[in-house]
Amino acid sequence: MDNLKNKGKIFKSLRFQIIVLLIVLSSIPCFVIKEVVVTAYEDRAVAWRTAEIQEQCTILANQIAKTDYLNEPMSEVIDAEISQFSNIYNGRVMIIDDNYKIVRDTFGSEEGKTIIAPDVIACLSGKSTQFYDADAQYIDITTPITELEVEETHVKGAILVSVSTGIIQETNNILAGKANFTSWVILLVILVLIVFVVSYMMKPFKKIVTGIEDVTEGYESENLHVDTYQETEEISEAFNKMLGRMKILDDSRQEFVSNVSHELKTPLTSMKVLADSLLMQEDVPVELYKEFMEDITEEIERENKIINDLLSLVKMDKKSTDLNIKPENINELVERILKRLQPIAALRNVEVVFESFRPVTAEVDEVKLTLAITNLVENAIKYNKEEGWVQVSLNADHKYFYIKVSDSGMGIPQDSLDHIFERFYRVDKSHSREIGGTGLGLAIARNAIIMHRGAVKVHSEEGVGTTFTVRVPLNYIM
Ligand code: ADP
Numbered sequence: 001m002d003n004l005k006n007k008g009k010i011f012k013s014l015r016f017q018i019i020v021l022l023i024v025l026s027s028i029p030c031f032v033i034k035e036v037v038v039t040a041y042e043d044r045a046v047a048w049r050t051a052e053i054q055e056q057c058t059i060l061a062n063q064i065a066k067t068d069y070l071n072e073p074m075s076e077v078i079d080a081e082i083s084q085f086s087n088i089y090n091g092r093v094m095i096i097d098d099n100y101k102i103v104r105d106t107f108g109s110e111e112g113k114t115i116i117a118p119d120v121i122a123c124l125s126g127k128s129t130q131f132y133d134a135d136a137q138y139i140d141i142t143t144p145i146t147e148l149e150v151e152e153t154h155v156k157g158a159i160l161v162s163v164s165t166g167i168i169q170e171t172n173n174i175l176a177g178k179a180n181f182t183s184w185v186i187l188l189v190i191l192v193l194i195v196f197v198v199s200y201m202m203k204p205f206k207k208i209v210t211g212i213e214d215v216t217e218g219y220e221s222e223n224l225h226v227d228t229y230q231e232t233e234e235i236s237e238a239f240n241k242m243l244g245r246m247k248i249l250d251d252s253r254q255e256f257v258s259n260v261s262h263e264l265k266t267p268l269t270s271m272k273v274l275a276d277s278l279l280m281q282e283d284v285p286v287e288l289y290k291e292f293m294e295d296i297t298e299e300i301e302r303e304n305k306i307i308n309d310l311l312s313l314v315k316m317d318k319k320s321t322d323l324n325i326k327p328e329n330i331n332e333l334v335e336r337i338l339k340r341l342q343p344i345a346a347l348r349n350v351e352v353v354f355e356s357f358r359p360v361t362a363e364v365d366e367v368k369l370t371l372a373i374t375n376l377v378e379n380a381i382k383y384n385k386e387e388g389w390v391q392v393s394l395n396a397d398h399k400y401f402y403i404k405v406s407d408s409g410m411g412i413p414q415d416s417l418d419h420i421f422e423r424f425y426r427v428d429k430s431h432s433r434e435i436g437g438t439g440l441g442l443a444i445a446r447n448a449i450i451m452h453r454g455a456v457k458v459h460s461e462e463g464v465g466t467t468f469t470v471r472v473p474l475n476y477i478m
Contacts, residue, residue: 015202022194027187034179041175045168050130050139057143057159064145070097070157073104091163098157123158137165204228208235259424263306267299309440316447323365325476330360330401334394337374349387357395363476372448375441376468380407382435403470411462421446453477
């Protein structure tokens with residue numbers, strides 16, 4: 001099973017694929033060249049041999065034409081010529097007269113017989129012919145024996161020569177063998193070179209893998225710098241970006257954990273101090289007990305609120321697939337929120353006004369959006385002055401709806417504006433604590449709005465008031 005997996009891995013490896021590709025590409029010219037050279041040699045050798053024999057035939061034909069050899073084959077000179085011809089080329093020579101009768105055959109067996117073959121017929125009509133049979137390894141050549149009569153040439157007979165091409169084939173085979181051997185040697189050298197070069201070229205990628213593995217294994221690593229190729233440089237840059245982002249996330253997680261611990265510890269410390277001071281005193285009056293117990297209950301409530309807010313925040317950190325999106329009447333949703341917050345506003349004599357420019361229906365998660373708007377309006381009431389006002393307005397265009405929460409409160413200093421959405425950030429810790437803030441409200445609101453693919457902006461002037469503007473798409477974008 002493991003073996004199979006390893007095999008699959010090898011086939012998938014880029015190195016392996018490049019090696020195979022280069023070998024295939026380099027072997028094609030190697031073998032094509034071999035094939036071309038060997039075939040070219042054979043063609044050339046056969047053509048050269050044919051031309052040479054044809055020339056000899058013509059000389060012989062001219063000699064025969066001058067004598068009466070075709071009628072009376074008794075010339076010793078011509079016989080000697082024919083035998084020599086046959087010996088030199090290791091072939092068979094036949095002299096045929098114009099009645100298709102074989103006058104002379106160097107093999108002796110066919111003399112006196114008649115031969116009616118297409119090339120002999122063609123030759124007796126005045127054309128030289130040549131035919132090469134590569135499989136049977138011979139060349140057939142015919143040359144007419146002509147005599148120049150008054151105005152025209154008269155064909156008196158034909159010479160038919162059959163020559164073996166065995167020697168050409170043999171040379172060809174030797175040549176092919178040598179070419180084959182050389183091709184394989186060249187291929188082997190190329191193979192070694194390819195493996196070596198490709199392995200060398202792939203080294204930067206290995207370096208990247210090692211670098212990433214080091215980071216994965218938790219070594220405090222520097223940034224990756226493999227700039228051998230443009231591709232490795234791009235991978236390094238992308239990896240470094242991701243590493244940077246991971247570091248930021250890790251820092252913010254660590255900061256969050258330490259903030260959470262701190263925030264959760266504060267009420268516990270207060271409770272311990274209160275309880276200890278009661279325990280250390282003897283005969284504590286009932287009134288003091290009551291007062292301290294009330295303080296302890298307040299701290300427990302605070303602890304409870306922090307935990308609830310943290311749970312809301314964790315929920316908002318989840319993926320957007322956890323949203324329960326439905327079409328909602330936003331006018332009604334805002335009215336419900338304001339009604340619920342009315343008692344808190346009444347406590348501080350803050351007037352809350354709702355202004356709706358049009359009826360709005362949008363695809364939202366009712367619970368999460370309610371939480372976001374509640375936090376904004378609650379802050380507008382909490383950080384307001386006595387007898388102040390809060391104005392909530394709702395408007396929409398063809399794409400988004402907008403909720404604006406303005407107040408006549410204390411405002412937020414400019415240098416704090418960039419931080420108010422951070423978890424546990426409070427402009428004035430003691431004041432926020434006094435009015436029951438955890439520093440998580442705006443972080444929750446912002447996360448909820450971002451989950452809806454929306455945005456939240458703040459504008460504030462110290463001593464004048466603050467305006468939060470929320471923009472959410474009418475149709476939920478996946
Ligand atoms: P908290 O629980 O402390 O209210 P938030 O995250 O809701 O935490 O708000 C962060 C800080 O931003 C608050 O502590 C407060 O100082 C400031 N803030 C938020 N809303 C307003 C507002 N409408 N007016 C003035 N300050 C505000």
